[in-house]
Amino acid sequence: MSTAGIHDAIDLKIQSLADGVYYDAPFLKQYASNSNAIGKRRAYGNSDRLPADLKSQKVPPEFSVGPFAIAVNYSARGQVRLVCEGNRYLAVTEEGGEYEVSFTETPRFYNASMSNGQPVQHYATVYGRSTLGFFTPGVCYYFAAGTECHFCSLKDTRKTLKKDISHFIKPQDVREAIERIAELDPGTFNKVMLNGGNLKNHDNGFLNHIRIVEEIRETCDRLGLTIHLITMPPVTTCLIDEAKGLIDKIVFDPEIYDEALMHLICQGKAEDFGRAGYERSFLRAIDALGVGKVHAGLIAGFESIDSLSRGFEYYGAMGVIPAVNIFHPDPGTTLENLVRPTQDFIRAALEELTKVYHRVPGATPFLPNSGRNAIDTEAYEAAKYEKRTTEVV
Template sequence: MQTNTDVTYMPPSSRSLITDLQSLGLRLADPDTGASGRRGGAGPSDHKAITIAGQTVMVPIYTGTARTSPFEAALPDVTGGSILLRDGATVGRITFPKQPRFYGLQTLDGLPYWKIAVLHGADVLATTVMQTCIRYTDRHTACQFCAIGQSLEAGRTIAHKTPAQLAEVARAAVLLDDVKHMVMTTGTPNVIDRGAALLCDSAVAIKDAVDLAIQGQCEPPRDHAWYGRMRDAGVDTLGMHLEAATQAVRARIMPGKATVSVDRYLEAFAQAVPVFGRGQVSTYLLAGLGDTAAEILALCEQLVALGVYPFVVPFVPITGTPLEHHAPPTPDFMRSVLAPLGRMLTAAGLRSTEVKAGCTKCGACSSLSSYEG
């Protein structure tokens, strides 16, 4: 199967189709089609992985918008694939990644591996090391789009994954399912290291068990020395996620996280890039929260100049969150951001194919990589 990292060119028609799918979502004629999707939790939630035009992408299927999407996956054929319809007309063919074999294993004390880490896209292992956050339970500080507690409340994960558990699952995922890299994110446990210490402990254990590139994701620690500590522990790339581009939108949508300002993030990026390298530091930006395309691109210009890869994805409203009825961005809005951003990245020599690990390398949650020159 061809994965995102193998793709060097995508026809404009396929690129546009994926952009449309990720904004509008997908209806399934058979809800049980393919591997199960992801509900709640951190990362791409209320999504299902599909493979189209040789690229595995995450597409919303459990959202209100998806239920009225013009896209529908027809009933599976004998091969397990489906015809993709738009307003009843055939526009392509999709397949669904098989459930990974490591999902069938459990720890000695009976904990299923899939409660410790899950497959994202086609070949990425992902985990939320700490499934709680100091901001989540207080509506005055919580990020309105966040569902980090939902999968925990539903019993689909555990609150804290130990380094030993993560190492065990990572080794199995590499051996059984040819996983290529790993994403470790975390809820913010404190306002000092903001999760960097958890990432360090976990990375050391994983690298001792298996040769696997790792992205760590956390808010900027107060002490810049943590960047070197994370790198030395085995974290290959770093994600520090702004989520929104302007301080006004950040303060409205994520009042607690916004206390770490855009300027503070820019300072953190300037310190982290020399440690990890150009393009090996990234930030997640959710288009559709209220920032204009011009505002997003203005921030991206600053980030690219610092050597940071701005991974811009369409906002997906997650069921059960305060923003569950917030409309996602239109495909045209996404193209108005992704096309110029792709040119910007190419001119700066920042390419997703050269990133060692993480969301940018995976690329499943955005069609951004297909807009790179």
């Protein structure tokens, strides 16, 4: 077994995201019986293609190697295999590489209640080891309109989850949950992520997030937590100014740079905003929050590498840092049978993204060390490594 260096760890992530991750019944039995190991909650969607015999148990959402959180999207064809050896967990690659990995632990707040008697975990979910995720609203208007993003499994997943995670969360509930979590799990989390589906009225959807941030900003400052918002832009662009001084990082998700493909895959977003609408929003957000705080969410795996890297350049030139997730075909979605991007494709995307971190001064990932389906922290660390080694030479 080797200790993963930065390039090994990045390669392990590339392999895990390209082909999914495999584990067998004996591994899962061991994992499920480990009460410290966290179970996947699917607040955001369902990325596993589990066979029937593995469905009823607790499954891992992610593992970590060095600074990187890596999503466990189960696939029977996954080339990275999770195994348990004594009291250690290993990720084994097809070429025979073996790396010791760690799993995120179940926090104490998963067994605690709020003052209204509801479980704290109805409101908050652990994401990527060090992030507290609040997902509101848990519904998206685009499904009702028939214009949803074709890769999104929010609707089906939330139907299955029923009451496990709240659909709509009030600002005071978010504050109380954060305070409770800080008492129960001090020092475990360093970021709060607000995220959600969409309302028909994008101004109201955006302002709902702002109201939450207003309520929690002071608490987060006191507890050393940064605030990261994933949202649709408001239609009334000047409302973005309300984020000034409140939010550490914001991301709007055009998902795809190629406009024709955006129309095909994300019809609602293309019709409501399109590239021009997103551009207006990004420019306003840069004015309000500054360079380094605004990100463009893109999914790698639909458009060509040329198109994706043109997108990186376009956003980078505005001072907007791409936040890049790797496509995974979720069961039950229109694109459930689309092939995943290859390892070579992800490697090329990561190389292009690394150039943005070299180009934009002070650029950092949207969710440092937590983006388990993203290649942001990896590109950031690769850029830092390249800079260090060039300086030494």
